Amino acid sequence: MSRFVKRTLRKSAAGLCALMLGAFGCGGADAVEQGDVTPTEEQALVTRKVMPIGDSITQAAAGHASYRCPLWQKIRAGGYTADFVGSQTGGYSGANSCTVSGFDVNHEGHWGWRADQILASISGWATTYRPDIVLIHLGTNDLFQGNTIDSTLQEIGQIIDKLRAVNPSVKVFLAKVIQSTRSNTTLDAFNQRIPAFATSKSTTTSPVIVVDQWTGFNASTDTYDGVHPNATGEAKMAERWFQAIRSSL
Ligand SMILES: [Ca+2]
Structure with missing residues (x-):
């Protein structure tokens, strides 16, 4: 619309x-x-079109709900509406385990992907699904694989540019990524750059809003493998996203 x-x-x-x-x-x-x-x-x-964009943390493996499931529950329980959009409908190697009634399965979470890989596809997805709101949780794989913080932020900036080329007033919710037991120092340094980056990319019509998924997330108790959220981690992520986006729904 x-x-x-x-x-x-x-x-x-x-x-x-x-x-x-x-x-x-x-x-x-x-x-x-x-x-x-x-x-x-x-x-x-x-009804706002909401596109969750990211890697395995957004997609979640088969048998896991993903943060999208409790986020959907919060949206509906709060009396809001949303249409999750994207080319993907499931988890990695099978369906997600969400049992929330009416769960909207669409997303752009891609297992193992870096920001540059998302960048290569984002124009097509944006043209097809035309999101009003995007939730971006990216950078973890880039940093795990030795890409620089600068190049990763540059790619995220280009992703935002391409989203705006389709919808000039898209609202961008950009995560400080969740903690990991792997390369946590690098992730922390990346996250510390996020606020200034968001300010530099933000415009009145297309704000870039930081969503802190880092603070309060415990990589030992909120993941099942040091990287991917378990149920408590998914719930924490959903709550942060929900509090950030609810006034924009
Ligand atoms: Ca949908």
Whole structure:
């Protein structure tokens, strides 16, 4: 759905709201603009396309739910709507284990992929699925494989540019990546560059918002192999994403 259509829908919603409820009011556009996190009737009418982008941490292996599952649960439990989008529908080597009713399986999590590999495909995905919101958790494989922090950030920047070429007002939620028992020092150094990078890439129409998945994540107790989240890790990630995106849904 185009931004124009969405804006039209929003205006229609506000008008409908005024007609139907009159003096009782119904939480209009102002509530959204002021950062109110309670979903409004308008938000319920406009379903945002959310593309989770990343590597194995986003995809999750067969038999694991992925953070996308508890995130979906939080979105629905909070009264919000969303359409997860992407070319992928499952986990690595099989389906994810999510049992949440109506779980939207679409995503762009690719097992083992680096930022440069995502970069090579992002234009096609963006053109096909046209996300309003992207969740980017990338860099872990790049750093594990000895790529530099500079080159990794440059590639993430190019990914954002390509997303904007399709949707100039895409909202980018960029993770400080989760902790790992492997190369944690390098990941920490990468994460420390994320806030300044996000500020440098951020625009009024297409903000880049940092989502801290690092702080409070315990690689020993929140993963099953030192790298990939277990259920508690997935829940922690979902909560961070949800708190970051809920006012944009
Ligand atoms: Ca979907």
